[in-house]
Amino acid sequence: MHFHVTILGTGSATPTLHRHPTAQWVMHDHDPFLVDCGEGTQVQLLRYRMRISKLKHIFISHLHGDHYYGLPGLLTSMSLGQRTEPLYLYGPRGLDEILTTHFRYSDTRLTYPLHFQETNPVAPEVLVESEHLTISSFPLRHRIACTGFLFAENPRYRNLIREKVPADASHEELHALKLGQDVRDAEGNIRFAADDFTLPPAPSRRYAFCSDTLYLPELAEHLEGVDLLYHEATFGEELRERALRTYHSTAAQAAQLASDAGAKELLLGHFSSRYKDILPLLDEAQKIFPSTLLAEEGRSFPIGYRTDSLADNLLDL
Structure with a gap:
């Protein structure tokens, strides 16, 4: 069963010619999920040939523009494509009001039902439960209400x-x-x-998305043993004080959380536009947590591994 995340955007708030704002396409088996939707996301979806007609769930971490400004356009394009299947949207309080106002003044009438569920900024909460996957939100600490998202496979059969x-x-x-x-x-x-x-069944795999946030050591227990941890690394340690003032994290802090949580791999993203070269951020993190990778737009990262030799000898009914 395939489980991977494709990176659509790696930048932070200030635009650059080389990085798009945050957006990710999580794929579990044949089910896609969109996490955040910064400006230009639908162009990235087209560029990397993602089938938005299959998309049923969108998750928005918080209401800073680089994480949701692409959403009104994407929703409108789905309507222009005559979508009729329901779409489920999860995000902070106020997102529904923003979209309602936008659609009212643009006289946009969606061709499909759009269901909105408000996320909880102070406590973990299950958002989606299916046969094979459970998706939950958990609180982060940013300048405004912000949540991360945890994609966890349900226990498997033998x-x-x-x-x-x-x-x-x-x-x-x-x-x-x-x-x-x-x-x-x-x-x-x-x-x-x-x-x-x-x-015995293959171990259930988990992917954690930590959007904009201060370094939160207490997250380690909640994310214990996660297969892949995406964590913002807006700044390097030389700008640790700026990270603190702006409620962001450094690459070293992201690595420390991954180490404390016993994560198998760490994926860094949300890079400040001041960094033309982000390899120093990777080096900073790998000194603390060697299994660190840099998010790259258009690249897919597997979540957990399963050997081909084992899979060839098993029968999945």
């Missing part, structure tokens, strides 16, 4: 070993084995033992 699947097992019996239950006959004797025909 994996049937392809070459050992009993030819005479029913679908119900195979399902019981995937649940880790032994299959018994009418007399109560074990017919198929789950340990003989299955392997």
Whole structure:
């Protein structure tokens, strides 16, 4: 099951010719999710051939323009494309009012239902629950209300070993084995033992998106063991005081959080326009947390790994 994030924007508030404002396309299996929607996001979606017709959920972290100014245009383009499927939008209080005002004065009438859910800026909250994935928000600390988002796979079934699947097992019996239950006959004797025909499920994977925020050491417990942590790194340590004044983080602080949380990988983004070369930010972070990567526009980053040799021997029913 595919799980990855494609970076659409890596810049912060001030525009540059080389970086777009924050936006990310998270893909789980065949389901896409858009996280933040800075100016120009729909152009980036076209550039990297994302199928917005499949998009059902959009998440906005906060109401600074570089994180949502692209949203009215994207919503309007969906309507111009005669979308009829409902769209679900999650964001801070006031976002619905902004959009309503915009659509009223532009006489925009959407061709599809738009459902808005206000995010909670002071406590974690589940936003989406599906068969395979749970998406929740959690509070960050910025100059205005701001949340991060956690994409967490639900616990998986055990994996049937392809070459050992009993030819005479029913679908119900195979399902019981995937649940880790032994299959018994009418007399109560074990017919198929789950340990003989299955392997433990692959670990559930998690992706955390930490938008604009002060360094929050207390997030480490909430994000413990996350497979990929995206964290803003607007400044380097030489501008630590500016980061504090503007409620942002440095690359070193992002790395410290990743280390404390036991994250498997760290992805840095939201770079200040003052940095023409962002490699020093990478170096700063890697001194604390070696498994650090730089967000690159158009690049997809896998969330968690699964070996091909294991997958080839398993049967997913």
